[in-house]
Amino acid sequence: MPIDPFQRLRHALAQPAPPSSDYDLNPDFAVAEGRVLRDAAVLLAFQSGPRGAELLLTKRASHLRHHPGQIACPGGKMDPGDATPEAAALREAAEEIALPAANVEILGRLTPHETVTGFQVVPVLARVRTPFTPRAQPGEVAEIFAVPFDHIANLARYRVERRRWLGQWRYFYTVPLGPYYIWGATARILHNLAQRMDQP
Template sequence: MNKAEFINRFQHARQVSLEADYPLTRKGRDAAVLIPMLDYDDGLHVILTERAHHLRHHAGQISFPGGGYEPQDASLTDTALREAFEEVGLPPSHVQVIGALPDYRTISGYHIKPVVGFVQPGFEYRIDPNEVASVFDVPLSHLMDKKNHLIHHMTRNQKQFPIYFIPWQERMIWGATAAILRNLAHHLG
């Protein structure tokens, strides 16, 4: 899929079924992630990060650049762009935001806005080692192929919840990141 095909499919008006998120009993902490896409000759790729291994929460997990809303952020889109700049050095001026997916709530108490954007070439990654161990990209075609998606169910408070996994080479994309990618796959239909 190329950039024009993606935009055409992303901007449809039909109702899409979404993966179940975690039903928070109160409003979660506002957060945003950037789903940053690169337009290569072989198709679109998504930039992902491996979280630093010394972090107290979600250490070593694969994630999108992103984090919690801060008072200086004008919007959750600004949160996603600020966090991508802080974590991997992606300048906001190099991102063409085309929209967002529906919010996703996590068991850790976040209410996440997934912002979708295309990245212009010509920037160099500057990884913040306090937050990120590595940055890499994965072909969108692999991430959108539901044959690559695995689902495991866990029980919490006598209710079952799905946990999603997408293997990529020696890495495992799972949890909220995999669920958001599944929602993108449903959206692109």
């Protein structure tokens, strides 16, 4: 009998995990001394869909200052009024995809992820309790879509690619799905989750 996806997610949270950053595959990449990381949080919101469990992702608007046009989990920087990363992730999800906070069961946190753009991102793992109608935040979210659980949970789906950035080759994880090119910090966070789910 297949293991329940949400049971696998809870299993992943109980596993040890190493630090996570955009530098994992780029140990020789120059890191600015004295950098100050900005706190951020994202919501990995899993829901039960017609194809089984699925993860809600967004495509960011192309004009945004940070990560324009990229695939991302709902989320963003923490505001002064956010008491915890969970509060920030829930607020951002409500703003970006109209997911009511009362409709979310928080499962736990994954390893914080440091980005090359200077953010310390806390991934918050969550379950959507009941079906809802996603609505994209005008001006910030170009599209909302769902990724099958089996796609992001399968380590064989991930690959490492590279591109030149600031004059250096930068390596990064990708986990493409049809027209959606999931890469960078989002793919690294999902790869971390898949590794933890794969542990005995």
